[in-house]
Amino acid sequence: MEWIITAGATSENIDTVRSITNHATGALGCRVAEHLAKQGGDKVSKIYYVCETSAQKPELPCVEVRLVHGAEETADTLRQLLTSRPIAGVVHSMAVSDYTFSAAADIEKLATVLETHLRNGSLPTGRKLRALLCESLIGPSCLSGGGKLSSDVEHMVLLLRKTPKIIGMIKKTAPTTRLVGFKLLDGVAYEQLIDTAYTLLLKNRCDFVLANDLQSIRAGCHTGYLVGPGRTVARADGKTAIASLIADRLLSFF
Amino acid sequence: MEWIITAGATSENIDTVRSITNHATGALGCRVAEHLAKQGGDKVSKIYYVCETSAQKPELPCVEVRLVHGAEETADTLRQLLTSRPIAGVVHSMAVSDYTFSAAADIEKLATVLETHLRNGSLPTGRKLRALLCESLIGPSCLSGGGKLSSDVEHMVLLLRKTPKIIGMIKKTAPTTRLVGFKLLDGVAYEQLIDTAYTLLLKNRCDFVLANDLQSIRAGCHTGYLVGPGRTVARADGKTAIASLIADRLLSFF
Numbered sequence: 001m002e003w004i005i006t007a008g009a010t011s012e013n014i015d016t017v018r019s020i021t022n023h024a025t026g027a028l029g030c031r032v033a034e035h036l037a038k039q040g041g042d043k044v045s046k047i048y049y050v051c052e053t054s055a056q057k058p059e060l061p062c063v064e065v066r067l068v069h070g071a072e073e074t075a076d077t078l079r080q081l082l083t084s085r086p087i088a089g090v091v092h093s094m095a096v097s098d099y100t101f102s103a104a105a106d107i108e109k110l111a112t113v114l115e116t117h118l119r120n121g122s123l124p125t126g127r128k129l130r131a132l133l134c135e136s137l138i139g140p141s142c143l144s145g146g147g148k149l150s151s152d153v154e155h156m157v158l159l160l161r162k163t164p165k166i167i168g169m170i171k172k173t174a175p176t177t178r179l180v181g182f183k184l185l186d187g188v189a190y191e192q193l194i195d196t197a198y199t200l201l202l203k204n205r206c207d208f209v210l211a212n213d214l215q216s217i218r219a220g221c222h223t224g225y226l227v228g229p230g231r232t233v234a235r236a237d238g239k240t241a242i243a244s245l246i247a248d249r250l251l252s253f254f
Numbered sequence: 255m256e257w258i259i260t261a262g263a264t265s266e267n268i269d270t271v272r273s274i275t276n277h278a279t280g281a282l283g284c285r286v287a288e289h290l291a292k293q294g295g296d297k298v299s300k301i302y303y304v305c306e307t308s309a310q311k312p313e314l315p316c317v318e319v320r321l322v323h324g325a326e327e328t329a330d331t332l333r334q335l336l337t338s339r340p341i342a343g344v345v346h347s348m349a350v351s352d353y354t355f356s357a358a359a360d361i362e363k364l365a366t367v368l369e370t371h372l373r374n375g376s377l378p379t380g381r382k383l384r385a386l387l388c389e390s391l392i393g394p395s396c397l398s399g400g401g402k403l404s405s406d407v408e409h410m411v412l413l414l415r416k417t418p419k420i421i422g423m424i425k426k427t428a429p430t431t432r433l434v435g436f437k438l439l440d441g442v443a444y445e446q447l448i449d450t451a452y453t454l455l456l457k458n459r460c461d462f463v464l465a466n467d468l469q470s471i472r473a474g475c476h477t478g479y480l481v482g483p484g485r486t487v488a489r490a491d492g493k494t495a496i497a498s499l500i501a502d503r504l505l506s507f508f
Contacts, residue, residue, distance in 0.1 A: 011275075016440050018276045018277075018351075021272070098406075107384055114368070114387075118372075123372060123377075125372065126369070129365045129369055133365055148439070148440045152352075155356075156416075157412070158411070159409060160409070162407065162408055162410075186402045
């Protein structure tokens, strides 16, 4: 059986030297790959490990690393794998960028655009104003998104747009593939963490969602809650125990 | 004699999981440390190597790594070293973030703020409009910069502000310390590259500025031009030759 594990951070280019990234290292995804291979035996013939170059990667004979850059390429790679291979399960531990870069502008220039419209009596309201703001940031009167941004602007405004949610695409593309999603929050109460994870599970038809909180990771004791159907919760402490729990539950389907 | 080499990228936090970073690896700074130690002999008793955790670091007995995060901490660390130690020279190869994060806002909310002012007839122009735009992005009506940003906004606007130029502070803090600055451009003509580097040299009282272009790095042949007083230029091809040239010119002062 073939599996997919996504791991680590994705980064989105702002220009040729800068990017927006997040701090995920791939350590947990790496551990899941190791446990899946160890606990799975014959059930694991191949693991496609989808990550950026910076991520930790497992060194196992059954692992084939598929390098990607950014959310869009990650989505393309997953879609291609899910439609061309019989994938038993996906562990989507990757911290995919929520936003990608659209445009940049000096705030001075944004003000100038608004001012011109104001003086002409043509400054719109409502939806048209929002569209104008987007256009002003993208338009030729402001800095372009190509090449290297100027390093000499006092207040730079970046416009970001939402990336497509990869987790929502997985079951739509491969309805019988098992899916473990991940939800990382920062400093929320236990009930809120589990509720958010369960909502994610229902929305994206995950079989399980691993819920965790940055606070426990920072404190050095990474606690994971594996939320399942009917809002059942299994707790594991430490990356090794979390990885083992995920592998165990996934393999129990087969 | 003691030296400072800064290397790699700095990154600026957007929230607790995201940051803006650049792609510098520290490979060249690492090579400079090695050549300075090898070519310097007795002239090099210690190298303070200032970088973020992600950077490549030289493994040499004379190297003391000083880990930093972000432009501000880098500036603080350099200031502290320059005022407390007799530093012979600084090789400032680090790609310091030009911008740090100020605030984030949903573009919808920015439009709402502008609209309210427009309806009240209180939308200002000129400098006051620019101030209002900044305030609207920072103000309580918009998303705050603390915690973790919402991942569910269609168009997110980030406001960035310029970081203090570290290279300008070095000679002001330690006037007799030798200084090598770096200038990386992307796809410019030779004359423009050298001019920009020489302007940087004059402005910040560098002894040398290493000028290089991303195009040559991408093409696999990293060409460096060491621009010196009177706009003299020495060329070196490849990171090893560049590092050796920088070490040689720096050591010739002593």
